[in-house]
Amino acid sequence: MLVLNHDQVMLQDAARGFVTDRAPVAALRTIRDEKIADGFDRDLWRQMADMGWTGILVPEDQGGLGFGFVGAGVICEEIGRTLTASPFLSTAMMAATALSRAGTPAQQERWLPAIVAGEAVIATAIDEGRKHDPAKTALKAERSGNGFRLTGIKTYVVDGQAADALIVAARTAGAPGETEGISLFLVDPKARGLASERLVTLDSRGAAELTFDGVQVTADDVIGEVDAGHGLVEVVLAAGRAGLAAELSGNAQESFARTVAYLRERKQFGRTIGAFQALQHRAAHLFCEVELARSAVLSALQALDADADKASLAVSVAKAKAAQVARLASQEAIQMHGGIGMTDAIDIGLFMKRMQVASELYGDADFHTDRVALARGF
Template identity: 60%
Template sequence: MALVLTEEQSMLRDSARGLIGDHAPVSHLRALRDSRDATGFSRDLWKSFAEMGFAGLLVPEEFGGSGLGCVEAGVVMEEIGRTLMPSPFLSTAVLAASALSRGGNKAQRSEHLPKISEGSLVAALGLDEGAKHRPLQTKMQAVRSGNGFKLNGAKALVVDGHVADLLIVAARTAGQAGERDGITLFLVDPKTKGIATERTIMVDSHNAARIEFDNVEVTADHVLGEVDQGFALLEGVLNVGRGAVASEMVGLSEEVFGRTVDYLKERKQFGKRIGEFQALQHRAAQLYIDIEITRAAVLNALQKLDSDFENAASAVAVAKARAGATATRAVQEGVQMHGGMGMTDQFDIGFFMKRARVCEELFGDANFHADQLARARGY
């Protein structure tokens, strides 16, 4: 399959770029940060997002969505990365929509997917419990109680957790930390008795939360997928999320590159524009090559998720690891080529550096995915 967008996908990109560029430039994120906005994103803008069909990209048509694929979701995420737009697109339109579409029963899909598509429901995935992404190390307990379960434990770095109307929570119904079997996914109302949510102040000014569960009661109807066999569903959903975050990092990297090149053409030193210095030209050229290679790797992973979902894990691992390394290099070069001013809050480059660092950690850093790839190939 050619590693280029179709005409329809290019039109979707242009539509998303127009909306996001006009209504959510980096100054939008800066304003939310400076005002200490309690929500962390613009609900009016999210409503506009939904009205244009972006919130329902991965929702099947029968539930009010577009029924499109991961490539289309990646196209939108790339545009989000260009302006660092804070929104529930990743948590809700990508992760939750994928989880419900792939693992939900008819009642669960009918109840939640139309609301996601219309932008009236924000959902969040509660997975990691420590400082690093380790899905198999899930320790949170779900003990059988009557016709359901009681949840006990805590989740960290829950994206959009403090504003979520619905939580998708991974917990152990059997086995020990490190085992694939025994993980079950639950749909939980965050207003349920025993849930305590604390918003986390993120370095990149985006939303996250820590959520504690103290004897939280859920019924069997709240189980998403199969009891004890939720890891396969979870891993598939995470791969979709990883592809989306990798796309965001591609957009972020390209925006930083563009801003840096513009600066090289304007800034003068020793009577010459610094872009005339060969050393900086070489560094800029290498960064451009890295971004284009990464773009191809990410698009390949997204296409693989759409065409051969069950066998896409390796392509996704390559894409996420490559995107993290490229974004890190892009922001570091951007800051260095801007000189000391690049580290000041006056310039937007610092926002991109902080977001790149968070995206690198989301759903596994480069080391995590290199390890996953090595294990998959028998090393």
């Protein structure tokens, strides 16, 4: 059933209260205007840890809550409502998924407790070009001694500028475009030969471009199996994509709510503009689309909880739909607010900017629509 259970509703209420009080949209403006280097508030990250959020996908026997992807998605949705900047997606969802599923005992012992405590930020480096396509991984991992030497570039690594560790997809065999021959490595961001350039992002958050020049890693740094990491990459990306879809859903819901509130207060020709039938039709259409996106996202999160290895199509449907609806919500919000919607005086423009970044990250609507079509034989 596409409904939250009692515990998930309680989590949703707690998350909404927390981000509304501790991380309103004004907090993002502070990060932007004060040019905070991390791209997020580390004190807020520790408070999220105190709430238990950082361990939501870490199994109980490894010190976490083991609350599942639906619970993580509930948090992402509320984060989307207030544009909360944090490493929740990169660390609590993607890194926690990779390490809890395939990390060695030593890797788990070192990093999972640090994630749960809010003491670590771990970024996942996948993309290398302008468009998302993990199968085209070209960063070389050449055997060297008892390990590998990494050479290549990773682009737009979310939270890479503030990471305490990096999970890096590299090619240990095969050629770009092939799914076989991809491996995941846990890399120290301060390793010799690794250069990081902080990127200025549209959504005022943090990302980095990483250049690897013969960075040495050992066999102990491998996550999962050498040459057979594509399946793990897909599960980790599914976690990230589902989290982004949930955030986009929250973004769309809040954009819609703010637009409806404006329709009820803005007056023209002696009456509120919400009384005009043309705007009512547009608002009704947007409401239906927002609800469809919410259902698609919850279905994907439930699929991940049921079997993460078989949830990729459900996640692609959710990511595509949520991206399309968030874009529609932003466009309608800008248009129905009129000229003021394009200014920095109100927050609608900030929702549009985050929507644009989140929609592109880990595959835009076209990428995921194509994945579903190919899987269905079209």
